[in-house]
Amino acid sequence: MNTREVIEVDEKTPFAGWHALVVAVANYAQVPVLPRSILNDAQDVVSTLTSAAHCGYAQQNVKLLLDTQATLDAIRQELDALAARAQPSDTVLIFFSGHGARLGDESALVPVDCDTHRVAQTTLLEQEFSTALARIKAERLVVLIDACHAGAAASFKSIGATLDLGFNEKSLNQLAQGTGRVMIASSRATEYSYALGGARNSLFTEHLLGALRGGARTQGDGLIRVFEVFNYVSERVRHAMPGQQHPIFKASDLEDNFPIALELGGVKRLDATSAVADSGKVWRQLEEILSDLYPAGPQDQELWLRAGGDISRLRLGGSGRATWFAALRTLRQGGGGAEINQNSLIDSALQDFPHHQELKNLANGS
The missing domain is CATH 1.10.533 (Death Domain, Fas)
Structure with a gap:
């Protein structure tokens, strides 16, 4: 194979080996509501991933669960669908923006239908999420979690629940267990994930989109790789909010800086x-x-x-x-x-x- 050769990429036949699940919840029923930018984040991630001018994901391989669609059952079903669809040679990207919850030492993702009186039964607990990821056969899997938003209440305690908002690093380490599995979080567990005043997107997703749209340094082969994406996002987020927001990267068994998207930027790129x-x-x-x-x-x-x-x-x-x-x-x-x-x-x-x-x-x- 010619590592430098460029070929025509037909926008009608995007690369079929990449799959994504994008989930965002802002308008919770029983949990503090989040800004509109949370929904913009998810919609913009989907449009960038499926754009022939950018990442080249096939439309049918990208699933969006937005607000009322993002129930616990729906998230479970889409994770099962990824496990059934993705092949070992494929790449899977999962993006979640919404509330995270800390239940003692364990963390959970909070779906739209979370019942604050039955939190452990109505959230996606860390262990269940890890098991679902392990069932996905793809050898390259990236999970991006934006789950500690500034402007949200400091905890659920004011509405009768006994857990804190956020997602702890111990849980990220647990989720990162497995070959080729990468976890990227928008901030440390003790920090907030910010959206600047008037911005369409959260700070983290703004720069994630910038990386996926060609901002991240590449090796000149038409591919955007996971380390370059994180380096681009981390540097810019830390610069915008010095000392206040630090994106984190977790991986336990990663030997390769693997591609997660095409860098199109035009019609001629690598196969x-x-x-x-x-x-x-x-x-x-x-x-x-x-x-x-x-x-x-x-x-x-x-x-x-x-x-x-x-x-x-x-x-x-x-x-x-x-x-x-x-x-x-x-x-x-x-x-x-x-x-x-x-x-x-x-x-x-x-x-x-x-x-x-x-x-x-x-x-x-x-």
């Missing part, structure tokens, strides 16, 4: 299906080649620096092969320096070994 399928093979080949050509590791002949990397971002030690394994894993996960990517690393190696056939094959995608 995403092939890119996802072949990326692991390309990285393994590159590790073997670089270990042979640069046995001292990434610092050998200043290769990492020349490719745009920052050697101080790497953990150097052990043999050259072990060092290359660690360095390339860091690069796959979005680290190693602001300017380095797979293509720049191959190009820099080719400057030293212009007639190396295996390197040339990687550069040409053959």
Whole structure:
């Protein structure tokens, strides 16, 4: 596969391997009402995901549950539908904006029909949510939770319930258990998620949309990856609300900085299906080649620096092969320096070994 080749992406046939469930509740019956921006967030996420000019999700693969639609039963049914539909090679994105609740050490997502006198029975508890995620066969799963909104009541205690609003980090760690599973929350458990005055979207979702619409740094291959999305969102949210809102990222077994959307921005982009399928093979080949050509590791002949990397971002030690394994894993996960990517690393190696056939094959995608 040619990692640099661009092809026509027909907007009538978007990439079928991505699925999304988007849930937002603002107008609760028994729970404090949230701003209109919560509903805008969900609608704008759906329109961006399904836009042929942006993320390229198939319309039929994206489900929106908005306000009265977002009952506990409906959320359960859509999670079951994802488990039935998504294949191992697919990517699943779940976005929830609304109230979160803390019941002792456990957290829960609050659906529109939450009964404040039967909270444990009428919310999506952490353990049930984790079990539902585990049933989804997709090897890449991202959950984005925006569940501690400024302007909401500090707790349910004023209306007779015995739980606090929010979503704790222990619960995020629990939900992040599993290979390829990522949890991103809009703020720490002790913070609020803000919407600036007059803004259409919450601060977190405003920058999430910016990342998905092309703002996030990419590797130039037509794909938007999860680490770049989080880095983009986190930097801008923290800058807008210094010391007050810090998005958090949780993952327990993540080896790859995997794509979550197409970066279209025009009609010519990479074939995403092939890119996802072949990326692991390309990285393994590159590790073997670089270990042979640069046995001292990434610092050998200043290769990492020349490719745009920052050697101080790497953990150097052990043999050259072990060092290359660690360095390339860091690069796959979005680290190693602001300017380095797979293509720049191959190009820099080719400057030293212009007639190396295996390197040339990687550069040409053959």
